[in-house]
Amino acid sequence: MTSEQKLPVQAIKCPASRRREALLQLAAAYDPAQQAALSAAVKAMYNQPDAQWDGLWITIEAGQLVSAIWVQPLPMNMAQLWLPKELSSERSVHTSALLRAANAWVNVHNIRLCHLVLSPHAPASEALLVEHGMQRLACLEHLTVSSKRRLMMHEAIPLSLQPLSEFSQSEQLALLAAVGQDSLDSRPLRDVLSVEELLAGFYQQDSHAPQHWYAVGYQEVVVGVLLLAPRPAQGGWELMLMGLTPDWRGKGLGRSLLNKALELAQQAGVQEVMLGVDDANVPAKQLYREAGFVRYAQQRLLAWKGGGKGGGAAK
Template identity: 80%
Template structure:
């Protein structure tokens, strides 16, 4: 299959299997080390897939030379992640625009519900170019890192209990996440697109082994929140995937106590650093993490093409 949009546009074709490695190396060169590692993991997960599963990988060719690549990586639940090409300054983004048009057409043809990408501050592709090709900005995430040895001061001891998240039924897990997400400032546009069930599936996909460090948080005989932690052995850190309280228990100092509990768990496991991502608009959460000594080490903007598919919810 070939896309051609004007006489000045490069030829965009489905990547031939024999040139797949070359195309993926082109993609890796377009990203910072963090995203290169994520791309490598995504490619490894596709090693044993048939060629038909790679029909979201597109390249530009000029005189037989592969000049750029873009990949719509298929994900469960008819969703996808977009891996951007390396923009060629000499071509003033012509290759990138042509590939974005091809990727968008492919997403629409396959009725992908949500095709997202992460754009770092160092990315050569501009936000304006993505918006020009129909992408919407969903969130701006601040990536923070802090020491597991730090503890926030507390006016009183607030004894929190932790129940393994896996002991809850699926319906109880979904109900708790829904209660924690109510009126949350984190990634509101994303929550409008994805159901709680799909968000939970996403957490499981990020860290299949992590549920041993996932907890329902108890206080005064009530379930008041959730704490999801994930070891990242390759980085020698733990990630705080989600920490939240239900609406009735916010503003009572429990967030400080819960963050201390998370840092204690990491330190007891021999981990020196904890990392997390927080929405830039979530000022209260950012303030809490800053008080605990967390500092920003990266920023990423989340963009997406939204499809017309319906959200997947549990039946009543």
């Protein structure tokens, strides 16, 4: 080999001695909001054995750590991918090496779904991720509104809320499955995730769960579900899931339920309510626009999809 020839870049599992350096590299790749989410993910792993960091990969050149990628383990054999810092075109081979290593790791461990959220200013292009086997699952619009806003109603519809924790697990799963039936949100995702995996994902996203989670009642029948989650870092609450079972859609209950969610937030002293909605869900987007929601961000959800059967529900 001549002095001008170089060995191909190889991604290696990050040794414990370089873990902090690798995580700092990852943090540098993200905007403040995503840095906060990465920090929370890392903190949740503090007391985990080294084997749990098996999905952290790095590339090294001349003894220096150049780039890093992390497959963060999640419940139900799922994972989230944290992308490397954007590199110059001359060093993009490091990014490709890391993506190949992460994809292979996901396949070897039969991860059901390894996802990432890609913002318009993400460190890697969607084309590059698709080139390495990722599939686009959804385009999400993130909306926000003052908790003081309300939808106009010709006639008030009296809905009741019962803590979801008062229902058995089987009842909760059946309700989520019914709400997800024929949903317009993230259909490719629902083809992968079971309803059990969906519920586990909501718990993973909400450290206060199920404190603000409710089953929705109307005329002594359970007709839907409402999941709210405090987001102190963003200064508000997130409406994680608001849905009705098929028989009760198109009757004005959705408008009343959204008003109920805003009312709960206002009563708790929360100023802003935020949510994410699939760009393909035109009826939901229209409802939120009428309520005064405005878009503050847009993201794309991509994933490597593993084996096994899904068939669950989604928002």
